Structure formats: C-alpha cells, structure tokens
Amino acid sequence: MKEISEEYQWKIFELLEGNLSESERNELEREINNNESLNHFYQTLKLTYLEPQEIQFPNKQGLLKKSTFTIFKNLYFQYSAAAILLMIGGYMIVSQKVNQSTLKIKQEVSTIQSEQTLKPEIKPAKSELNKTHRLVSAYTPKSITEQIKPLVSFRGKAFKPSTKLIDxxxxxxxxxxxxYLSNSEKKQMMLKWLLINSNNQEVEVSKNIEVSEIVTEVKLVEQPLLSAEELETAELNEIWVKEAKEMLKKGQFPKIKFVTSKKEKKWLPSVGIEIQTETASMVNQIFK
Amino acid sequence: MTIEEYNQIVYSQSDALFRFALKNIKVVEDAQEIVQTSFEKLWLNKDKVESTKYKAYLFKIAYNSMIDIIRKQRNEVDLETSNIPESHSTQTEYKGLKQILEKAFNEISEIQKNVILLRDYEGYSYAEIGEITGLNESQVKITIFRGRQALQKILGKMEDYL
Incomplete structure (x- = not known):
C-alpha cells in the first residue's frame, strides 16, 4: 500500500470533517474510489470518528439546587401551625402536671378523709387547700397562651408579639x-393563584406546560376556617385534594375553590395544595 | 443565573461533562469529582459568567481539572516506574473495533484526545473547543488532524493483529 501524501491526508480529513464544498467533495470521492491506498486511508481515518456513548452522571440530583414555593404563600399557616404545636406541647406538659397535682390532691384528700375517719372532729388546714388550688389555677388555658413563645421576627423584621397571635x-x-407580605406578593397571589371573580366561581387556570413533569410533590395545606358567618363556602376537603393530585398526575391543573369573606370581600383559600418543584420560577411558569 | 437556569444546565450538561471526564481519566470517582467541582465553580461564579458561555465554562473547568489530575498521575507513575525497564510484550488480544480504538486512544497525546472528544462527543465547533482549551481555531483544527492521523496510524498497525 502506497504512503499517502500529507496533502491528501489533509484533504481526506477535511472531507470527513465536512469542510469541503460539494464539488470538492465529489472530486475527492471519485479519486478515493479509484485509488486503493487513498481508499484504505479514508476508511481507517473514518474509524477514528467516535460514536457518542450513552454515559449518565450518576448523582445528578446531588448537583441540583432546590427551592420550594408554596402556592398560597402560607407562611401564616406555618406560624399558626407552629403556635398550635407549641400549644399542644404546652398542654401536654400542663396536663401531665395537672394530673400529678390532681393525684397529689386526691392523695391528700384521701389522707385527710382517712384522718377524718379516724379523727372526725379535726378539719383540714385552710392553708393546705389554698396551696392545691393555686397549683391548679396556674395551668388554666389562659395562662397557657401566655406561656407560648410568640413569633418575634419575620423575614428579618422584628415582630411585636401578641398574646392573641393564636387568633x-x-x-x-x-x-x-x-x-410582612408585600403588595406585589399579595398581587401575585391574587392574580396567579386566586383568580376569583365576584361570584366566587371556580376558575380553571389554563397553561401549555406539562405540570406532571415539574411538580415533584403535592401536599395538603389546610387553612383554619374563618368564623362561620364570614364564609360563603368552605367546601374544599380531602376528596378535592385527591382529585387535584390525580389531575396533576395527568398533567392538568386542578380547579381551585375558595372561601370569601362576606364583610370585607376578601378571598381566602380554605384548602390549598402545596406544590414543591425544582425552583420557584418553575411554579411561576406554570401559572403564567 | 437563576436556580432554574442552573438546574437546567445540570440536566443538559452533567452527562456530557461526566462522559468527557471519564473518557479522559478513566476513574469514575475522579470523573464524578470533576463534574461536581465544575458545577460548584459555575454556581460560585454565576454572576461573572456570560449566560451564553455556561457550557464552555463548565468544560473549561473540567478540562483544567483533568489536566491537573493527569499530570499528578503521570508524576506518580514516573516515580514508580523510573527504574523499571520498559516491557516489550506485544501479546495483546484485541476484541473488536471498540477495544482497538480505546487502546489507540490511550496512545495519543492528552490535548489530541481532548479536542477529539469535544469534537466527536459534544459536537463542538473549532472555536468552542478553542475557548475551552485555550487554543486558537487553526490550532484546534491541526490538533484534531494530528490526533486522527496518529489514531489512523495505530489502527493501521493494529490491523495486523486482527
């Protein structure tokens, strides 16, 4: 087999790289077909072009930056949930103490009773009864609310605690x-999420995006209901959430139902869905 | 760069970056580390890198990290084998073109290997490869040519063993 000149090697390289014009290509291909050495070089040089291989990076999830975005911006739900948890925790501690003190009282009472049986003329000392009474009254619901650690800051701003935060x-x-919620956030919430009209009708949000591809988690978020007389409707429930999840799986977005305040004509979701996605802007994308 | 944009780059480029690193340094753990480091650096410099150059930036970092690792490995190997006489054994069995190519690929220079990988696997233009490797377009083209020439010669020789 003859050695191929550098010039032809370059030409064949240019051919394989796709850098030649049609006429140059045709001419060179003709030469290659008529020359065994050129053809051999062409064939072996062609073998040096690698086929892309399917290799996947195993830890893609580890590289991702994650953020969550809650449809209803339910920070106030979160704080109220925290307050409720604290209240339950406090109540449990208190009930334990109350039980202990009740037991103590019972023991004392039974001791007193037995003493009375033995010595019916002797009455229990007043100071002892007052002591147990003070123990019980120290743990009334009113004092529980006072003991709950209130919210002190929100988004870096100091928050003046109020004993009525539970409301x-x-x-x-x-x-x-x-x-603490900016106007633009309020606007965003109103425009994007709660496209409610004055008649409190359901509004279907239309999109051209495959929601199921983006949504990674759907959670139920319950909004504690407003007082009954303020509500027009309070219908959202577990069934709705199940339906919503099904719709999301199918790549559709569920209808949202609302409750509104009659007096102030404010909207408020009774039950919402918390959607977790890779990024907050993805959620915005869904609801554009 | 937003988180969303960054994540999209992770989805679109991590496999390619990993493949590029793995083909060069062969050690899965090292290749993974290179990918992780590249993305970490991209995120750290997200405001300095132009949005059109994220991909090139990632490959450039990966390329530089690989060169460092390869140099280190080479120094270690040089120290270990400096007193060992070179083996002349040619009793290698080649099973198919893929293996022959793998073998041939290991015999060409690092820069030739890199430019060919970027060209064939990632479909980069000469200019893009230049941006990653620090070469100009003509140098890239010549390096690809020389690399393929070298591969062609090795393949031609190996044909005798087939």
Missing part, C-alpha cells in the same frame, strides 16, 4: 398590616 384572623391581618 388566625388577627394573625393574618397583622402580617398584611405590618407589610
């Missing part, structure tokens, strides 16, 4: 009044 309406109002 859901008041808590929400405080967040809005103190601008």
């Amino acid at each position: 859901e309406n008041q808590f929400l109002n405080q967040l809005v009044d103190n601008q």
